[in-house]
Amino acid sequence: MKVGIVGASGFTGLELVRILLRHPHVELELLTSETFVGQKLNEIYPSLGWDFNMKLEEFHIDNALERCDVLFLALPHGYSSGAALKGYEKEKLIIDLGADFRLKEIENYTSWYETEHKAPHLLKEAVYGLPEIYKEEIKGARIIANPGCYPTSAILALAPLFFNGLVELKGIIVDSKSGVSGAGRKANAITHFNSVCDNINPYGVAEHRHTPEIEQELSLVAGNQVTITFTPQLAPINRGILSTCYATIIKDISEGEIRQLYNEFYQDKPFVGILPEGTWPHTKWVSGSNNCLINFKVDARNNRIVVASVIDNLIKGASGQAVQNMNIALGIDEATSLQNLTIYP
Incomplete structure (x- = not known):
């Protein structure tokens, strides 16, 4: 599966890259950033290693959907709903790490987040991505609302x-x-x-x-x-x-x-x-x-x-849970690439 990360230069984007690099069933195809277009991600985060050569690109939804099977949207609230709508229409798997699809009632979203939602009709279609409660609903879902931390x-x-x-x-x-x-x-x-x-x-x-x-x-x-x-x-x-x-x-x-x-x-x-x-x-x-x-x-x-x-x-509260959701939606063992031990001390 070809995967794109929209907003890859943030902390959640970085954790997605770190987790997905060791995932046996996916290939990183696209990394986007608003701030660091043209730079390699390992120039910003040398922790990824010197051999990681992917460059950050400008985000264009049509180009992203043409190249990717799965899109992780690591964007602030208000920025994901339009992209998710196009992804839904193209039958791609969209995992939104922002808040645009977490609340089921549009009135709650507009009052608490004070912004317009570009696809309110999809709020009922999106699955709340807490696998411990909604694992069966996540299977085969096309829009997954990754929970807040x-x-x-x-x-x-x-x-x-x-x-x-x-x-x-x-x-x-x-x-x-x-x-x-x-x-x-x-x-x-x-x-x-x-x-x-x-x-x-x-x-x-x-x-x-x-x-x-x-x-x-x-x-x-x-x-x-x-x-x-x-x-x-x-x-x-x-x-x-x-x-x-x-x-x-x-x-x-x-x-x-x-x-x-x-x-x-x-x-x-x-x-x-x-x-x-x-x-x-x-x-x-x-x-x-x-x-x-x-x-x-x-x-x-x-x-x-x-x-x-x-x-x-950043992991169970964001990127790790997002990958767990992807695994379940694609029929992969939910623990794939997530079984690393805690870093201590």
């Missing part, structure tokens, strides 16, 4: 609770801390080294654009409307997300029984691990991998459960 960590942490009707649908708190790479390659006053080093700060409090995405997917799992309070925070680390989630328990159930339900929910899910009792996940334990590690504790005194999950925001 924060939603991936929060949904995986909480889904078993809502699936089994164990917690209240309101009053859910999601507190997430992310590495700075989640802000992208271009630094600004907030993500500059001097701002981030020895510092941690919340942002987008009660108004972050990932809020409706988390609520949408947890509501679908629960079969009823779920609302959350979501607080993202910028941590002084390169990569990784730690989400600590709080919910009120409504059933008489032991912690051991909950652990059994988590293990059953993620049985045969190769990239999700439930840690032993008392072992709390660390972001470094998933760095560079497509893994998600989860653990929880019942706070009996307050009748609440605390669930913590960690992912690498």
Whole structure:
């Protein structure tokens, strides 16, 4: 399969290249960039090695669709929908790492992202690309909406609770801390080294654009409307997300029984691990991998459960999950090219 990466010079594009270079069933055909047209990608990222000679090209959708079977769109919101529409019409596989196809209701998209959608009729056609929940729907899909990094960590942490009707649908708190790479390659006053080093700060409090995405997917799992309070925070680390989630328990159930339900929910899910009792996940334990590690504790005194999950925001939170989705859509083993071990320390 010939693969193109639109937006290859960003962090998610770089990770896509790194993963796909060792994929036995695909060939990198096209890498595009708005900023570095004509340059070799390894001139920007020497970590790819001196023998990697692919040049970054200007993006033209018709040319890309003529050359490629699969397109990864690593673009900001608002830029993917037009390209995805043409790809859909040409029956190509489009995997959007942006936000254009994550929300099913056009009103939610336009109000939270404040931009026009160029293919609103395809929102219902796109499959939300969280393989642990939608694997069957992803098979044969033509537009896959790769989940956001924060939603991936929060949904995986909480889904078993809502699936089994164990917690209240309101009053859910999601507190997430992310590495700075989640802000992208271009630094600004907030993500500059001097701002981030020895510092941690919340942002987008009660108004972050990932809020409706988390609520949408947890509501679908629960079969009823779920609302959350979501607080993202910028941590002084390169990569990784730690989400600590709080919910009120409504059933008489032991912690051991909950652990059994988590293990059953993620049985045969190769990239999700439930840690032993008392072992709390660390972001470094998933760095560079497509893994998600989860653990929880019942706070009996307050009748609440605390669930913590960690992912690498650039891998399971973006590029690794995108390749996992491609594998499933093409009928390839979902773990292909994603079984590398975590980089530690």
